[in-house]
Amino acid sequence: MKAPVLITEIQRFSVNDGPGFRTNVYLKGCPLRCAWCHNPETISPRAELFWKKRLCTQCGACMDACPQDAINPPIPPEIARQEDSTYHKIIREKCNGCMECVKVCSYDALQVTGRAMSIEEILDEVERDRPFYDNSGGGLTLSGGEPTAHPEFACSLLDGARARGLHTCIDTNGYCEFEVLREMSRAADVVLFDLKHLDSRRHREETGVENKRILENLTNLSRIHHDIWIRIPVVPGFNEDLEFHRDAAAFISSLGGSIRRVDLLPYHNWCQDKYGWLGIDWVYREIEALDPSILEIHADFYREKGLRVTIGGSGFEETGTALRL
Ligand code: SF4
Ligand code: SF4
Known part of the structure; x- marks a missing residue:
């Protein structure tokens, strides 16, 4: 299809x-x-994930929900939010776009871009x-x-x-x-x-x-x-x-x-x-x-x-x- x-x-x-x-x-x-x-x-023609570090509390719920082990473990939010931080929440090479993580994020830090x-x-x-x-x-x-x-x-x-x-x-x-x-x-x-x-x-x-x-x-x-x-x-x-x-x-x-x-x-x-x-x-x-x-x-x-x-x-x-x- x-x-x-x-x-x-x-x-x-x-x-x-x-x-x-x-x-x-x-x-x-x-x-x-x-x-x-x-x-x-x-x-990209496919739906993608936005991770907004300023909204992320590093609660870890997304990591628990991810079936692909595509989410890095939480670190202190103040370190993750720094402008020069190299911390990324999503390991993009592993992500299959199932969007299960978005469903469990209570802070809107994970959002989908691309809707039909x-x-x-x-x-x-x-x-x-x-x-x-x-x-x-x-x-x-x-x-x-x-x-x-x-x-x-x-x-x-x-x-x-x-x-x-x-x-x-x-x-x-x-x-x-x-x-x-x-x-x-x-x-x-x-x-x-x-x-x-x-x-x-x-x-x-x-x-x-x-x-x-x-x-x-x-x-x-x-x-x-x-x-x-x-x-x-x-x-x-x-x-x-x-x-x-x-x-x-x-x-x-x-x-x-x-x-x-x-x-x-x-x-x-x-x-x-x-x-x-x-x-x-x-x-x-x-x-x-x-x-x-x-x-x-x-x-x-x-x-x-x-x-x-x-x-x-x-x-x-x-x-x-x-x-x-
Ligand atoms: S569920 Fe949302 S707020 Fe919690 S760690 Fe994941 S992205 Fe951050
Ligand atoms: S979209 Fe699916 S595979 Fe990608 S990080 Fe979220 S839960 Fe994991």
Whole structure:
């Protein structure tokens, strides 16, 4: 039997992920391994355990409940909670995901990330904010993880949203068969398309895959979809150099009028708690967030090409140049 598609979060009132107020639905599962990923709990398609050390009293109940011996014995809570503590509650290599431990934790220190929901359940929740969509031009944004990793589910969700009169966006890394993207974009009013690097070697080093398929898909998509927003996560030491942005502006501008805007998304490290909850040592942990004002210089490359550009993805910053449509 096919494993169900899991949702990590349904996030209301987003203003950074498409027009107006959005409700973002995050699907679990992604073929990329971006080293700076801000949603590490969406990478694996399976349900995972969060262990929140600040809530853990080290009572030991989870250890007694675990059938796999996958839980370390308790230590004094004040030592386990220290920022530099190397103590982890879960021995991930032994864990089989049975979630018996979660049932016995009385302190919410163990939580499951990833739950199965039906299309109707998701849409009922998204529809709660319809008055806000009507006033702002907002709607549903399907994100992840990677929506194209679950084409059947994602298309049904988008079609269902449209049948209810909701505006739809997908947020994709573009790494899939083009036919999948074509089918999914048919049901999306706006496609938010991630662009990370033009150099394939650098792309592979930081995301785990080469960029050829992504760039080809973006080029092909620009010929059949009329409303594409390019999203560039600007990451220190990876793609914050001006040369990349000059070349990216030239490439994007060559794609024509279906590219409606470019969002430069400055790297931040607000997600570091989530890495800790998953027991992952995050290589970007010590890297400071990028000050958005630094990206004004980068934004100029896009403006010079006549492209609309924002820093951060919300609202709209005028370029002084008319949109090329
Ligand atoms: S049951 Fe909960 S509070 Fe007790 S040791 Fe396990 S995680 Fe900590
Ligand atoms: S999910 Fe199951 S196997 Fe994993 S730590 Fe909890 S009880 Fe043990």
